[in-house]
Amino acid sequence: MAYLAKRVFFYLFTAWAAITLNFFIPRVMPGDPVQSLITKARGQLTTEGIQSLYVLFGLDKNESLISQYFKYWGQLFRGDLGLSFTFFPSQVSDVIGQALPWTLGLVGITTVIGFLIGTGLGTLAGWRRGSWIDALIPVTTFLSSIPYFWLGLIAIALLTGPDSFFPAGNGYDTGLTPGWDWEFIGSAIQHSLLPAITILISSMAGWILSMRNMMVTVASEDYVTVAHAKGLSERRVMVGYAARNALLPNVSGFALSLGFIVGGTLLVEIVFSYPGLGFLLFQGVGTKDYPLLQGIFLIITLSVLLANFVADLAYMLLDPRTRREG
């Protein structure tokens, strides 16, 4: 428990450091959001207008950096991430809140499925070395070496078109209003199929390869031979003795990849103009939308930290050797 408390403290500290950095970076960068708004408004803003914009973005020049910093924290705790330019005058938190479910749905589900299928296939390939599943390895490795956005482009070029079942972009049929009805959900699933398959194909191979190699290593361990000698069933030896131990590195890799779900697979979302966080980030960069970028970075940082914490917990649960006594 003391160990856990130490980890929690470490993550809280890291989160604090990340948020502080997130506060300072836009303030020490050349140029500022208000300048870019002024340019956008083409000189139609009055001096008072400019000053009120500065106050609005928490960049009031008459206020000290320290007090800005504390104000920033205050806003964070209220869930107030400022206003977005691109979607002016929407709140950044609202904009992110709209994009997040799409990314979590698409990338989250594909990450989990990719991990499960990949680990399963890797287990079999490593256990029956030299069988047909093992012969699949070079194929999957080849697929994983193709950048996934390129795979996406090919998929769009080959599979989409006016008469195709697969839509070329967007998260749902734009004629529908988002809601929890079957028509909308069906349309959302239909739109997510191609990007999901693209991500699956390119991410699964990594899990297969690492699991297969760990299985081969673990299969020659003494305790696996002992398990055979004990006359346990083939299944029990494979699952309980070999895969159970081979899984450990994959689990920590999986927990880390959970953290990157939120960042989204930027390029896939761009290629499929999928309304997720990655696409939003892309739009934010294009329009120099500082508050939006800051907000997205914050969310990504926090989710990576959270995923790291989950990885720690999972490891403690799965590997008794990492549990420290006392």
Added chain:
Amino acid sequence: MSDAVLEVKNLDVDYGLGDDAVHAVRDVNLTLHRGEVLGLAGESGSGKSTLAYGLTRLLPPPGVIAGGEVVYHGENGETADIMRMTDDQLRAFRWAETAIVFQGAMNSLNPVHKISTQMTDVIKAHDPRSTPRSRLDRAREMLALVGISADRLEAYPHQLSGGMRQRVMIGMALALDPRIVIMDEPTTALDVVIQRQILGQLIELRERLGFSVLFITHDLSLLVEFSDRIAIMYGGRIVEEAPADEIYQDSLHPYSDGLLHSFPALRGPRRELTGIPGSPPDLRAMPTGCAFHPRCPKAFDPCAADLPLLGIPESHADATTNGQPRTVACWLHPIR
């Protein structure tokens, strides 16, 4: 005492297939009798571990059984050739009749499972109708047998010392009341004090429970002390087999003699240590004739040309212990 429980007949074990195969075990005949401790000694690479893995069909690829049979004599006189068992038969046979304690005391237990899990899953696999409670009771009983307190059942392997782990393995090996326990250098990773403790305990258990032991080691001094009979292996073949004290006092094969002079005696008068010059043969390019002749201080004409066969030497034709003649494969001792 004289009825056999395990008979190895003309066993050949190869690594690899076809012409490139390395013959790790050649034409081995060995009989393990009820309740006895049979020692199997030899240098590294002499094929003793391969023999142990081979006769339980645990050889990792590319190891293959190239020929021979291993006959198991059941309690009620039924016999079965282990080499011809189906997978299901083999699975049921393993651990219930022959348990093995392996070389690596440190790595024989799975680090992520509790001791209790690893002891009970083998009972469950062989007796699916047993209840969790009865399995746990049995595990507790086995730990008590090897002198480990029952609260260690909930421990993970890394929380035990090397000696405790090997004792757990011995306890686990006896959990199903096997008739044969194969020990493949069970004490190599342990210090001398713990070695003796564990072996002493094993011999005591053997007297109490009556199982037979095939004890494999490169440490002949251990065998002299703990085993009834000793077989010496060299280059994949058995070169001498005799009761332990006869090997110790009057070894016939120059290789056995060399092994015996490679370690200091624990008791008795001081002897000069000599060791054996040269190194073990390359299994891919075995010497012609007797494999030992390039290193043998007593080699003479026929040694390089012809392979000596294992047999009862004329000089000791009448010497039998418990009806067991001693055998040797050396041109110095023509066989009958």
